[in-house]
Amino acid sequence: MEQMRVMTVGDVVGPEAAAWLGARLPELRAEYELDWIVVNAENAAVTGPLPQNGFGTTRKELDALIAGGADVITGGNHSWDGPEVAESFAYPQVVRPLNVRETRGKGVLTLGEGDRTLTVVNLLSPGAVGKGCLAPAPTDLWDAWTELAGSGLLRGAVVVDLHSGSPSEKAWFSGAVDGQVAAVVGTHTHDGTIHAHLLPGGTGFVAELGMAGRSGFSGYGFDPIHFVKEFRGEDTSSLPPFQLATGDFTLGAAIFDIAGGLTTSVVRVDAD
Ligand SMILES: [Fe+2]
Numbered sequence: 001m002e003q004m005r006v007m008t009v010g011d012v013v014g015p016e017a018a019a020w021l022g023a024r025l026p027e028l029r030a031e032y033e034l035d036w037i038v039v040n041a042e043n044a045a046v047t048g049p050l051p052q053n054g055f056g057t058t059r060k061e062l063d064a065l066i067a068g069g070a071d072v073i074t075g076g077n078h079s080w081d082g083p084e085v086a087e088s089f090a091y092p093q094v095v096r097p098l099n100v101r102e103t104r105g106k107g108v109l110t111l112g113e114g115d116r117t118l119t120v121v122n123l124l125s126p127g128a129v130g131k132g133c134l135a136p137a138p139t140d141l142w143d144a145w146t147e148l149a150g151s152g153l154l155r156g157a158v159v160v161d162l163h164s165g166s167p168s169e170k171a172w173f174s175g176a177v178d179g180q181v182a183a184v185v186g187t188h189t190h191d192g193t194i195h196a197h198l199l200p201g202g203t204g205f206v207a208e209l210g211m212a213g214r215s216g217f218s219g220y221g222f223d224p225i226h227f228v229k230e231f232r233g234e235d236t237s238s239l240p241p242f243q244l245a246t247g248d249f250t251l252g253a254a255i256f257d258i259a260g261g262l263t264t265s266v267v268r269v270d271a272d
């Protein structure tokens, strides 16, 4: 049975990171002999002063990633940030969260044919939509998945980007779909989890991929002072615009070898 290899990359943080990753993707594709590259880019653009709703994507970052060879670009709670939401959703490569009330764009994308058919699904946890977030309220994850599984849209090897702040939620979801999909990858919290799991039914699982961007600020890639002050119940209105980290570039990613719609091996890629 034909094998295919998919690399998934965690949240790209900032335009400089989008340019950096776009420039690195061709060598990564060659080095790891990748068939498909899936990148979460919900933080690729900086579009406003607040980290709650000042990220998203614009054409500039999408074009840099696609020029480098990104086949699918997923999103999350920040997919509704900034002035180019409609333009971003219109890209053939862009997948936004499926389980929201939104008519623009798509939550599922199928690429390729035969043994190389890949379907990517993006789901957004209701728990990842916080104060100030512009994303529409997500529906229940399991209800959304059950409806999708019965729709006939899941073809070939299925990779789910589950955008959630809860490692447990991501683990329970991966267990619930074990044997039905090739991979479940977690995004949203930027600080990558260590382990790459191969579940008993053949689903590969990484709870949090990490991020592509400059390191610093506890792995988030940007100064979380707005969230810290909000957590303390303090006024955040006088804070300056949030700042991106300035450390070295870091890549949080995982590579899945897939045959017959299930994963045969999964490894972490943590490259500088
Ligand atoms: Fe993110």
Ligand SMILES: [Fe+2]
Pocket: 042, 076, 077, 078, 128, 163, 187, 188, 189
């Ligand atoms: Fe997020």
